[in-house]
Each structure stands twice: as structure tokens, then as C-alpha cells.
Amino acid sequence: MDYKLFPLGDQGIVIELGKDISYITQHKVQFISSHLQDYPVEWIIEFIPSYTTVTIYYHAMKIEQLTKGRVLPYHYACEQLNNLLSSIVLDQRFESRIIEIPVCYGGEYGPDLDYVAKLNHISPEDVIRIHTSGDYMVYMIGFAPGFPYLGGMSERIAAPRRKTPRLQIPERSVGIAGNQTGIYPLETPGGWQIIGRTPIFLFRPEQDPPTLLKAGDRIKFISISTMEFKEREAREKHDNNH
Numbered sequence: 001m002d003y004k005l006f007p008l009g010d011q012g013i014v015i016e017l018g019k020d021i022s023y024i025t026q027h028k029v030q031f032i033s034s035h036l037q038d039y040p041v042e043w044i045i046e047f048i049p050s051y052t053t054v055t056i057y058y059h060a061m062k063i064e065q066l067t068k069g070r071v072l073p074y075h076y077a078c079e080q081l082n083n084l085l086s087s088i089v090l091d092q093r094f095e096s097r098i099i100e101i102p103v104c105y106g107g108e109y110g111p112d113l114d115y116v117a118k119l120n121h122i123s124p125e126d127v128i129r130i131h132t133s134g135d136y137m138v139y140m141i142g143f144a145p146g147f148p149y150l151g152g153m154s155e156r157i158a159a160p161r162r163k164t165p166r167l168q169i170p171e172r173s174v175g176i177a178g179n180q181t182g183i184y185p186l187e188t189p190g191g192w193q194i195i196g197r198t199p200i201f202l203f204r205p206e207q208d209p210p211t212l213l214k215a216g217d218r219i220k221f222i223s224i225s226t227m228e229f230k231e232r233e234a235r236e237k238h239d240n241n242h
Contacts, residue, residue, distance in 0.1 A: 001028060003085060005078050008055060011045075012078055015054045015085070019239055021151060025052050026139055030096075030216035043077070048109040049215045050140045051149070056081065071176050096137070096218045099199050101183070103174050104229035105131075109197035115158045116176060116193055127195065128158050128223050136181065146185035146203035146211035150219060153181045165191035172198045174221070185211070199224075199233035201240060 006014045012036035015032065022057070033049045043066065045057040063073040071079075105128045106113040117124045136150040143149075153176070161177045166189060169175070173184045175192030184190060185202035202212045211220070224232070 001085060001088065003028075005081060007074060011058055011060050011073070013056045013074070013081065013083065015056065016052065017054070018052045021051045021139065023126070023137070026137060026151075026216070029054055030150070032085070032088065032117065033215065035084075039178065041080070041084075043080075050142075064129065067081065070157070079227060094106055096216050097214075098218045098220060098221055099213065100220045101174075101200055102224040102228070102232060103132075103133055103196040103198050104224055104226055105196035107226065109226075110174070110195040112159075112175075112193035113195045114156055114164075116195055119159050119214055127157050130154050131181065132221045132223050134181075134221070136221070138213050138215050138217040138219060140215050141211060141213065144186050144188055144203075145186065145205075148182055148202070148213045148219070149218075150181050153179055159193045161191040162193065165189055169194065170197065172202065199229050199236055204240060206240070 002017075006016060008014050015162045017028040017032075029049045029052070030093065032054050033047060034173070036044065036047050043059050043062045045059050047057070048055040058071040058073065058077045063076050067076055094165040106124055113124050113127060117127045120127070131153070134152050134154060138148045139151050140149045142145060157176065158179045159176050168187055169182060169184045169190040169192070171187045171196045174196040175182055175184065175190070175194045177192040182192065183198060183202055184192075200212065204210055
């Protein structure tokens with residue numbers, strides 16, 4: 001497996017697995033992340049997967065205790081990571097969870113749906129059809145707790161960010177920015193073009209883990225009516241409160 005190690009600050013190492021965002025690179029990212037999740041390393045504080053890298057934050061003091069100060073923590077961490085990465089076999093297919101996300105498109109929940117349609121010279125119904133026909137991979141979680149960066153959206157419904165970001169994007173809004181689509185797990189400012197909203201709560205701080213999605217998941221959007229949205233939202237709120 002090809003990779004490079006780079007220092008990040010005084011207690012971090014970036015494992016670079018490729019330059020381009022692709023399924024092959026993401027497969028490596030998820031396989032390494034899964035291995036670290038299943039076989040925790042005592043001197044690793046946390047690991048953070050992204051599009052093409054896995055960032056490792058290590059406990060320098062713990063490494064010094066383990067090595068009795070005979071080697072610099074960074075050199076020790078690199079040596080151990082090299083041993084780990086050389087032992088990982090990537091000939092197995094990473095099994096992704098497939099999660100269906102219902103979305104009510106347009107209207108009050110998707111104020112930018114018509115804009116995305118006009119920009120791409122298609123109808124709002126075409127935008128919905130194309131958006132729900134995609135198979136999206138969660139490449140990373142970031143920006144806000146539980147916010148998924150998804151790959152796989154068709155360029156036929158791509159749209160630039162708003163020139164003036166909104167001060168408040170309602171939680172669970174589904175948006176488009178460039179060639180990406182994503183879901184706002186919390187109410188937050190943002191410049192994505194909002195095309196719909198899901199009744200599903202992505203950030204659930206009272207649960208473990210607190211986020212519904214994780215890197216490596218595959219998402220399938222499903223169009224639902226306003227009535228279905230309200231009924232599902234009510235069930236979600238009830239379940240989360242009990």
C-alpha cells in the first residue's frame with residue numbers, strides 16, 4: 001500500500017493515501033480507520049479520517065514513558081505506523097452501511113430548488129429525480145457535528161455557493177455546493193443552496209455514537225411528501241425524547 005507520513009504540529013501525523021478523491025483511496029482510508037477502531041493503540045489519542053488522509057494524534061508523554069525517552073515520540077510513532085500499515089491487507093472489500101435518508105424537496109424546506117433547476121436548464125422535478133438516483137459515499141464528517149461530506153452527486157445539478165451566506169440554515173437541511181451535496185445536522189450559518197430537508201436527526205448527542213452517519217457509509221436519498229415529513233419528524237422527536 002502506497003502512503004506518505006507527514007508531521008502535524010508536535011503531536012500529530014498525517015497518513016496521506018493519495019492525492020485524488022476516489023473510491024480506491026477512500027477504501028484505504030476506511031480500512032485503516034476500521035483497523036484502528038477495532039484494535040486501539042494506547043499511545044494514539046484519536047484518529048480523523050478525511051477524503052485522502054487519516055490524521056493521527058498521539059500522546060507524546062505516553063510514548064516517552066514506553067520508550068523511556070530513548071527515541072523521539074514522532075520517530076517512534078512513525079515507526080509503529082509503518083509496521084501497522086505494512087501489516088494491513090487491503091484485498092478485502094470494505095462493507096459500507098447503506099442508509100436511506102428521506103427528504104422533502106422544495107417549498108419552505110427547499111427554497112433554492114427552483115434556482116438549481118433554472119441554473120441547470122431543467123425542471124425542479126428533474127433535480128429531485130437526479131438527486132434521489134445517486135449513490136453517495138460519506139467521505140468525511142466535519143464542519144459541524146455530524147455534517148457529512150458526500151461524493152457521487154451528478155454534475156447535472158451542480159450549483160455554486162450563495163454569494164451571501166444565510167445567517168441561519170435550519171437543522172437537517174439538504175444542500176448543494178459545487179459538485180457536492182450535504183446535510184446540515186444543526187442550525188448554522190451557511191452558503192449552500194438548500195433544496196430540501198430531512199426529518200432524520202443526524203446529530204444525537206444523547207446517543208453513542210452521537211452522529212448517525214460515519215465516513216464510509218453510503219447514502220440513498222428518498223423523496224417524501226410534506227405530510228410524510230411531518231409524520232416522520234414527529235416520530236423522530238418522540239423517539240429521541242424517550
